[in-house]
Amino acid sequence: MAGTPDCAVARIEALLPQTQCTRCGYAGCQPYAAAIAAGEAQINQCPPGGSETIRALGALLGRDFLPLNPANGVESAARVAWIDETRCIGCARCLPPCPVDAIVGAAKFMHTVLADRCTGCELCIAPCPVDCIEMHPALGQTANQPALNRARYESHTLRIAQRADLRQRELDAKKAGARRTLPAGS
Numbered sequence: 029m030a031g032t033p034d035c036a037v038a039r040i041e042a043l044l045p046q047t048q049c050t051r052c053g054y055a056g057c058q059p060y061a062a063a064i065a066a067g068e069a070q071i072n073q074c075p076p077g078g079s080e081t082i083r084a085l086g087a088l089l090g091r092d093f094l095p096l097n098p099a100n101g102v103e104s105a106a107r108v109a110w111i112d113e114t115r116c117i118g119c120a121r122c123l124p125p126c127p128v129d130a131i132v133g134a135a136k137f138m139h140t141v142l143a144d145r146c147t148g149c150e151l152c153i154a155p156c157p158v159d160c161i162e163m164h165p166a167l168g169q170t171a172n173q174p175a176l177n178r179a180r181y182e183s184h185t186l187r188i189a190q191r192a193d194l195r196q197r198e199l200d201a202k203k204a205g206a207r208r209t210l211p212a213g214s
Contacts, residue, residue, distance in 0.1 A: 036065040043084045046177035047076040048127035049149035051101045056127070056181070070094060075101035076148065106166035108146035109153070113138045115160035122152035122161060128180035129187075143167070147177050 041061035052073040054060040063069035064085065071085040072094035079096065086093050096103050109130070111122075118136040130146040133139030141152075143166070153161050 037061045039088060040064050040085065042174075043077075043081055043088060044074060044174065045076045045081065045147075046174040046181060047147035047149045048177070048181050049076060049147070049151065051075050053100065057178070064089070070097065072097045073100045075103055076106075078103035107148040107163040108143045108166045109141045109148070109150070110143075110162050110164045111139050111141055112160040112162065113140060115158050117158055117160075119157060121155040121157065125151040125155060127151065127184055128177060129184050130180075145180060 037058070038061075041058050044057040044061060046057050048056045050056065052060040052069070054063055054069070060069060060073065064071060071089065071091055072082050073096075074081050075096060079093075082096065083093055085091070111131070116133075116138045118133060118138055120133065120135045120139070122131050122139060123133065127149060128145055128147055130142050131139055131152060132142060141161075146166075148163065148166060150163060153163075
């Protein structure tokens with residue numbers, strides 16, 4: 029594939045579904061795209077993209093079609109998370125792993141999934157201590173919206189980075205204030 033390495037990664041990433049599910053073995057769609065571009069990963073590791081994405085990647089890269097690697101999961105219709113609100117204890121453990129902020133709620137309050145935002149990544153399931161999260165078929169417009177998924181993921185990532193930066197500045201200010209208030213010779 030001609031072009032710069034960054035261009036190759038961007039073109040590969042544009043073909044991925046942007047679910048950020050990590051089932052490919054990478055931390056998200058962009059790292060997986062970079063691994064494909066570098067020849068470190070096969071084109072058949074994306075269960076949400078399935079055979080359609082594998083064919084598109086093969087065409088882009090001039091590679092033969094490979095069936096989806098079963099070690100990465102199985103191809104299925106688009107799905108979204110659903111929380112059984114009668115069983116939800118409001119522990120908030122499902123909130124941090126959601127890469128697109130599709131789950132709303134607060135500690136000690138019931139949570140719910142915004143189905144039109146959910147990418148079906150399933151990352152919220154494992155941390156739930158009461159198994160109240162299930163996957164249901166995605167309806168209509170919730171399926172296959174990679175550009176919107178990516179924008180939401182980038183917004184989520186930016187918000188997390190800004191929050192971490194703010195926390196660090198607050199800690200630095202506390203430390204600086206503590207040093208000023210220490211008596212001489214301490």
